[in-house]
Amino acid sequence: MKSKRKSAQNVPPREGSAAEGKRDRKKELTKDRILAAALELFREKGLEGTTTKEISQRAGIAEGTLFNYFRTKEDLALFFFQKETDDLIAWYQGNTHLAKASLPEKLFAIMHRQLEYLAPSEDFIGAVFFRSLQPHSKLNPLSLESQQLRLRYLMFIRGILAEAEEKGEIPPLGDLGSYGVGLFYLGVVAHWLNDTSEGKQKTLAVLDRVLHGAMRIARKEGWEW
Amino acid sequence: MKKKSESLSRAARIFRLGAGVAGGYLAHQVQRPFLSEDEAKARRQSLGAQQAKRVREELQSLRGPIMKVGQALSMQTQALDPAWIEELSTLQRQAPPMHPSLIRAQFKSAMGKYPEEVFRSFEPEPFAAASLGQVHFAVTQAGEEVAVKIQYPAIREAIESDFKALRAAGFAARMTGHLKESVVQEAERGILEETDYVREADNLEYFRKHLEPLSFVRVPKVYRDLSSRRVLTMSRLGGRRLQEFLESNPSQEMRDRVGAQLVRLFFFQLFRMKALHADPHPGNYLFNDDGSLGLVDFGCVKHLKPEVVRCYGQFWSREWVQSNKIYAEMVRVAFPDEYRANARQVRRSMEEIKRFYDEFHPLADPPVLLDLGDPRFMEALGQLAKVLLKNKFLSPDFLFLSRTESGMCNILHILKTRVRTTQIVRELISPEVDRSSR
Numbered sequence: 001m002k003s004k005r006k007s008a009q010n011v012p013p014r015e016g017s018a019a020e021g022k023r024d025r026k027k028e029l030t031k032d033r034i035l036a037a038a039l040e041l042f043r044e045k046g047l048e049g050t051t052t053k054e055i056s057q058r059a060g061i062a063e064g065t066l067f068n069y070f071r072t073k074e075d076l077a078l079f080f081f082q083k084e085t086d087d088l089i090a091w092y093q094g095n096t097h098l099a100k101a102s103l104p105e106k107l108f109a110i111m112h113r114q115l116e117y118l119a120p121s122e123d124f125i126g127a128v129f130f131r132s133l134q135p136h137s138k139l140n141p142l143s144l145e146s147q148q149l150r151l152r153y154l155m156f157i158r159g160i161l162a163e164a165e166e167k168g169e170i171p172p173l174g175d176l177g178s179y180g181v182g183l184f185y186l187g188v189v190a191h192w193l194n195d196t197s198e199g200k201q202k203t204l205a206v207l208d209r210v211l212h213g214a215m216r217i218a219r220k221e222g223w224e225w
Numbered sequence: 226m227k228k229k230s231e232s233l234s235r236a237a238r239i240f241r242l243g244a245g246v247a248g249g250y251l252a253h254q255v256q257r258p259f260l261s262e263d264e265a266k267a268r269r270q271s272l273g274a275q276q277a278k279r280v281r282e283e284l285q286s287l288r289g290p291i292m293k294v295g296q297a298l299s300m301q302t303q304a305l306d307p308a309w310i311e312e313l314s315t316l317q318r319q320a321p322p323m324h325p326s327l328i329r330a331q332f333k334s335a336m337g338k339y340p341e342e343v344f345r346s347f348e349p350e351p352f353a354a355a356s357l358g359q360v361h362f363a364v365t366q367a368g369e370e371v372a373v374k375i376q377y378p379a380i381r382e383a384i385e386s387d388f389k390a391l392r393a394a395g396f397a398a399r400m401t402g403h404l405k406e407s408v409v410q411e412a413e414r415g416i417l418e419e420t421d422y423v424r425e426a427d428n429l430e431y432f433r434k435h436l437e438p439l440s441f442v443r444v445p446k447v448y449r450d451l452s453s454r455r456v457l458t459m460s461r462l463g464g465r466r467l468q469e470f471l472e473s474n475p476s477q478e479m480r481d482r483v484g485a486q487l488v489r490l491f492f493f494q495l496f497r498m499k500a501l502h503a504d505p506h507p508g509n510y511l512f513n514d515d516g517s518l519g520l521v522d523f524g525c526v527k528h529l530k531p532e533v534v535r536c537y538g539q540f541w542s543r544e545w546v547q548s549n550k551i552y553a554e555m556v557r558v559a560f561p562d563e564y565r566a567n568a569r570q571v572r573r574s575m576e577e578i579k580r581f582y583d584e585f586h587p588l589a590d591p592p593v594l595l596d597l598g599d600p601r602f603m604e605a606l607g608q609l610a611k612v613l614l615k616n617k618f619l620s621p622d623f624l625f626l627s628r629t630e631s632g633m634c635n636i637l638h639i640l641k642t643r644v645r646t647t648q649i650v651r652e653l654i655s656p657e658v659d660r661s662s663r
Contacts, residue, residue: 097325101325101326102324104324105324105325105327108326108327109326112330197379198334198335199333199335200334201334201335201378201379201455202378202382204327204331204379205380205383208378209321
């Protein structure tokens with residue numbers, strides 16, 4: 001799942017020189033600043049109404065420099081999802097309650113955390129989500145640019161499923177399980193984007209019921225609402 | 226999209242239910258010309274009982290809000306055979322359990338913040354299951370202990386979609402005469418009302434205010450700023466639940482006191498407030514060591530028409546035995562035409578009620594101390610309910626009243642309490658009831 005992840009510049013930190021490390025960190029900070037400025041402006045003026053000039057002004061950099069970091073809004077989106085995955089994994093690893101929770105609760109909490117991360121930028125996500133369905137988009141699930149990001153997410157989910165398999169919560173599903181979860185999350189995001197219920201509570205119900213039902217099916221206990 | 230396929234398969238099951246019931250009925254109709262009148266009647270009854278059982282089992286297996294639908298339908302007595310009413314009323318109300326992460330998410334969805342941002346502390350494990358949700362204990366920023374009732378997400382939408390399916394299935398079920406559209410509508414309205422916690426908060430405040438004269442009753446205070454349509458924050462009442470209270474081995478004196486208070490609470494609501502806390506489930510009462518009572522869960526509250534309250538008072542006072550005028554008036558209120566009870570059936574019902582009252586609310590002076598722990602009491606109550614149903618004493622108002630009353634009687638019986646019921650009713654039967662009936 002997670003169609004859109006990974007970034008062109010996302011080179012894992014190498015054991016290079018100290019100066020190189022410092023430069024990378026500085027680059028990363030600038031990218032953070034640009035992303036924050038862009039998301040703010042998207043919220044204020046909408047995706048289409050925001051110009052690159054305004055973004056660079058708010059981020060405090062030259063307009064030309066902006067293009068060194070992000071050539072398109074899709075590059076920006078990829079970076080956004082990369083940050084989101086970083087945030088998710090760090091949060092999950094620090095959550096002692098979830099470590100003891102059942103698998104459906106873990107997956108529920110993970111996806112809810114993801115949706116909450118997306119929530120303030122819903123319009124932006126909505127626009128890039130549907131753009132990602134175009135074959136030439138860097139965000140589309142099969143694009144090579146997004147593979148690294150997606151792989152990270154799938155490995156993360158696979159680790160969680162492997163734990164549940166070990167504990168006997170579910171029968172062995174292998175990599176298929178994490179692909180299944182990933183695809184399901186894509187469906188959840190689509191549902192969430194279209195959810196007009198108060199507080200998007202329908203999405204919560206769907207998440208809970210489907211995870212609960214899928215668990216029962218995986219355990220061959222039959223479907224139950 | 227996932228959601229759609231789910232509600233579709235659910236709709237299919239509900240539909241099959243309707244079709245199955247209709248199918249059974251059709252088979253019965255086909256055989257009918259070949260059966261004698263008595264045989265046909267016996268067949269119809271056993272068929273009704275089988276179908277009722279089948280529907281109840283199927284609803285139970287569906288779980289979730291549809292069970293509430295069944296429960297609400299069981300109140301729609303004018304349209305149902307006794308067998309159906311019995312089966313449907315055994316359905317327990319129950320939403321799926323929520324794990325701590327779902328509770329957090331739902332709280333955020335309803336209140337805009339996470340529980341830990343709003344409360345000083347919040348217990349992730351539920352204290353109790355509520356109808357359509359669950360109850361968690363928490364402590365406010367100001368240090369007050371509260372109970373937070375949180376509703377299962379989108380339960381309202383789920384109920385609406387179940388009703389849609391029920392209507393689609395209904396054309397089949399209607400053939401049997403079991404489900405009229407007005408019945409389904411009334412049931413839906415009732416359940417949807419219970420999903421609105423703002424309304425429940427209104428009920429709580431109404432009862433808290435009007436029950437003030439009864440110093441032994443405690444009703445939770447609502448925290449409006451910590452509540453919404455799907456979250457209800459209330460002050461936490463002390464006290465134990467019935468079973469725990471009994472395990473503490475209360476003295477007979479304490480049992481009698483608590484029993485008398487329960488009876489007083491019931492008749493105070495009926496005659497003075499003309500409104501009833503309508504869910505006399507033992508779990509909705511809390512018992513304190515000093516004998517005081519806590520009353521919780523005001524999702525289902527019934528406001529009674531004045532003529533219904535007056536008529537109830539007349540049943541109790543038994544004045545109709547002497548007065549044809551009162552008798553006619555009561556029949557008009559308690560036996561509306563649409564339930565088609567004939568004069569003989571009405572008479573049977575009235576006499577049965579009188580017989581029960583003579584035994585358990587004797588008009589003797591001085592009032593008798595009745596032992597409600599006596600098994601004969603519950604037997605007589607069950608017998609009364611049977612006779613009334615058989616004789617089409619089916620006005621929803623009275624059925625509702627008698628269910629609430631027998632719920633309370635059940636608690637009194639478990640308590641093994643002794644109460645001077647007549648004395649309490651005499652004190653509370655409101656003056657206008659007396660005057661208007663004279």
